[in-house]
Amino acid sequence: MAVSEIIQAKAAGQVEPPPSPPVQVAEPFALIIFGATGALTHSKLLPALFSLWRGDFFGSPFVIVGVGRRDKNDNQFRDELREAAEAHGRMHAGDREAWERFAGNVVYHRADFTAADSYGKFAERLEALEKERGLGGNRLFYLATDPDRFPLIVEQLAAANLARREADRPWTRVVIEKPFGKDLASARALDEHVLRFLREEQVFRIDHYLGKETVQNLLSFRFGNAIFDPLFNNRYVDHVQITMAEVGGMEGRRGAYYDGAGALRDVVQNHLLQLLALVAMEPPASLGAKDVHDEKVKVLRNLVPRDGQEVNRWVVRGQYGAGTVDGRPVLAYREEEAVARNSATETYVALRLGVDTWRWAGVPFLLRAGKRLGRGVTEVAIEFKQPPLRLFTAVTQNGNLCDRTCNCGADCRCGIAHAEPSVLAFRIQPDEGISLSFSAKEPGMQLALQPVRMDFLYGKSFRQVLPEAYERLLLDALRGDATLFMRSDEVTTAWEFITPILEAWQGQPAPDFPNYAAGSWGPVEADRLMSGCQREWRQF
């Protein structure tokens, strides 16, 4: 039963509460990771699999096969993974014994996955492992390699009869890491290629943001409570702000990928548009994958503007110069390793867009994402309108009504405090939770209002440590639940919106970069995107 089905059945009173853990991979499986020596495998995938195994989520025998080009044996590979898990704080001294037992299920296969003749040998090894461990042939292939390799790997898996398009049982599934294409044309080409060898139900396009607890909670919050969603529309909402601010820059050789991508491709096309879709979508008919995907696609299809015309009016891009982050000096982007010295790649982007639907027409959605910003925060904030009649207006020192043009600035202290617009903020990370800010009467004889907050913090309300996004996504892929993955049309519809911006940029003279200092909040030019909104960009 899929998680969504269990939730629905429970809501309908049809099932007893499931035993703990409520969801398990019931069938034996082989999980094959291409790109086994890469950073993702070390820092995310293996620690997530170890956590799932320890949490008893694998109810049957399994094997994890790392495929990589470097020469090493199983033990060297296991040691390397353990050291990486320790270095990333995902394993501690007391976990050693458990790790040893888990690691018995992890093997390494050396192969040049760009060479067609290596797949035959790999097939033999995999079949032998499956036979020896009684796995029955269920296979999850995880493509964590350089994206240029995705088409070839899928094709060769099919040619070697390792991935079977026709057969439902034993199952074959393929997880494809982001980026899924570089623009609309390449995403479509990749999709067409992949779908020649696999059915859509076999393809799991990952966006790790969808695996985050707090992102999943957007749906639970909106549709699991009757009191909030009725306010999510153009009658009550002034604007929506979505922020993904990172303090990190181009650690290690990250620049080698990033310089060819930029912020718009790296996080807006996927993470930010996914957050937007979850906030703006209509209630789905069910929590099943198809219904959720259908509603998200409708939002993406209705994003405006769509043609990249006058793109500089509604999109602002930036690149960081040298600056100070957490009290230490950091390099300018163009000085980072593996970055071109005259790079025009954006490390910051802010957009003002709209969702042309009955519910959202006229409401600005302001998105911003950037590297080397003042603080690491990911948040979705719904900023509500002022009440229709402004009963609570502040009085200036000379007795006039303060209309915010009194030059006191944002921190206006005229007479009594203003009634501030209410804000509902979903904190994706850190300090995961939800807060509602609203105005309350300040104690005292005068009628003065102060903004106050009601906070829900995951850390306070729940005792469990939040699972890592990759734990949830790997578990779902192994169980065949695609709800938290991106369907083909979701990816291409997002690219349809993003590609005209990229094309417009290409036709423009090189931007005047750098235009913000590392450790700041991005280019000041982004402030003009807020024009007509009740507030400025949120400060953290």
Ligand code: BG6
């Ligand atoms: C990745 C981007 O998808 O998400 C990175 O490629 C970014 O550039 C990362 O740093 C952020 O993920 P998280 O989970 O740390 O917010």
